[in-house]
Amino acid sequence: MKKPDLGSPITKYFLKELRWSDLLRVFLPLFLVVLAPTIYGFWRTLYGYSNFGPAAAASWGRTWFLIGGILVLFLLFYSLNRLKKAHTWIEIYQWGLYFHYPLGRKKLVNWEDILGLTSYSVNRSFFGLGKKTGHHLILHSRRFAPILCHPGIKGLGGLKKNIKKQVYGRIQPKFLQAFKTGEVIPFGEVSLSKRSLFLPKQEIPWDYLEGISVQKGIFIIKLTDQNQIKIPIRRIQNLEILVHLIKTEI
8 A cells, every 4th residue: 555645754763674784684694594404405415316326315305405494484484574573663743643564554643633641661581580671652542542652663762752742742731721620630540630639449639648659660649648559650641741730730
């Protein structure tokens, strides 16, 4: 499908860009590795046939041809996965975001359609070794189900910064005005108004709130009776605006 005329992108973020140089640096060496056992198997077949007859020819090259076939499958799967990653990218425009996925799938999201963001990080390790932090960004839109920006996107930190600048710059003044007029403002599993903080099964008047903090991916609500309520920030939208409103307007 031909890409519509969207204008010039401000910037582009790839999952893993495929360059011409990758053909020489990556695919050519892999191709030679795959080709090597096949060539050796062919030589073994000719040598066996020339010196010992057809039975030796059929036997001596078989193992190497099998190894070559297995390597061809690995190369095929690797190439398909590499192409899949190369066709996954996000472009930022003046009007919004262009999400491109493999097989020509795409999503066009205007800034005005984005209702909020969820941003969080997850620490993973393999048997306590090689700890790795995965950063996640989810867009909540009027038109689509929540859109997850692939955590492997190169430059995800810059992508987050650019999206937050556009989205928060538009919705934060609206949230502040709604708060001042007494409306209930939703932030995922947390909502607030001038009167109270609302949780899924609980309403907390501001007089019972001692303070808030964010620690290790958890939004912590400290109450005056020394109790705490902990909510994972992956369940909260527009966390920065939520914290700003509580700290400056309450």
